[in-house]
Amino acid sequence: MFPPSLVYDCRHATTLPGTPVANPANSADATVKRACVEASSVAKFYWDVFGRDSIDGAHMTLVSSVHYSTKFNNAFWNGAQMTYGDGDGATFLDFTLSNDVIGHELTHGVTQHSLGLAYSGEAGGLNESISDVFGSMFRQWEANQVATQADWLIGAAIIGPVAHQKGFTCLRDMAAPKAAHALAAQPDHYYPGIGNLDPHYSSGPPNLAFCKAATAIGGHSWDKAGKIWYKAQTGFGPSPNMTMPQFAARTRSLAQSMFASTPAVHAAVDAAWTAVGL
Amino acid sequence: MDDVKIEQLGGVVGGFSPTSHVHSEGHVAWSALSAEDRARLDALFAKGAAVNANLRYRLTRQGPGGPQIIEATPEMIPDVLLRSITTTID
Secondary structure, X not given: OOOOEEEEEOXXXXXXOXXXXXXXXXXXXHHHHHHHHHHHHHHHHHHHHHXXXXXXXXXXXXXXXXXXXXXXXXXXXXXXXXXXXXXXXXXXXXXXXXXXXXXXXXXXXXXXXXOXXXXXXXXXXXXXXXXXXXXXXXXXXXXXXXXXXXXXXXXXXXXXXXXXXXXXXXXXXXXXXXXXXXXXXXXXXXXXXXXXXXXXXXOHHHHHHHHHHHHHHOOOOOOOHHHHHHHHHHOOOOOOOOOHHHHHHHHHHHHHHHOOOXXXXXXHHHHHHHHOOO | OOEEEEEEEEOOOOOOOOOEOEEXXXXXXXXXXXXXXXXXXXXHHHHOOOOOOOEEXXXXXXXXXXXXXXXEXXXXXXXXXXXXXXXXXX
């Protein structure tokens, strides 16, 4: 029913995808097993919650490569697959340790096959935000948390001992983008020109807007706010250069049409965007 | 030619934003590169095309008219340059 989840071992080389791993779901290599099982779990999340069949909506095979390069401090989507580094053991640990990171990377694939957002400008910030939003939502879904229980941190489980010693506990904090405990703090308010900066920086305001909307609506983030964001992402065809005001307007409109009998949902979405300057 | 600087952008980490505390970058002396890698980099710098990718690298070298800066995806970059990258926290 769910798409196949394949894992390849780069064996510390940088050529993708690497060597195929047989039966990765039962591998003795915990990294291989996590990459396989968690990618499958993200696919299940997209199917159970949004009715989406894999990354492309058409049962696309999930491909993950692990042990990429040596002490590689990142994870990425390359247009066809997910790739995870082992971390250097100081700043970062194995990038498969954070299930929200796996949700984040797979969601870049979903975005590629729906809105088709670019990786620069305001669209780039939206692209990164949508990956953070669905990565965090997936983490909450696996833990069966309501929005008020969630910590809204991105990458909390990959922070290494040296970063921890310096007081950093996550890559980003969706609920408090400017927080000092975030390795890459972000602005919490939109301003014209924000799109000229790194998308991982400009994603702060839309991240906070989703967090505020989901928290104000209450319950599970994926039940209402998540369904609005998903429809905004997948329901209108490609829009590679979409701006943040355009995305905000779309979610406001969807909140009204999808939850017409519950005006509090639109009020929460409207207030959330207004709070971040959009 | 002095050296080539490489900076990692994107992925889940990012690391190139104004308030980021984490930076991943490296340097390789031009003289330490193989003839094949130099030719590959010369071609990359000459092309200088924009890259629309989740993970990409910014490469900088001094040219006759000042610094030359391009972006490239990992498969476009010589492995020796990728492996020179280390991560620091400020």
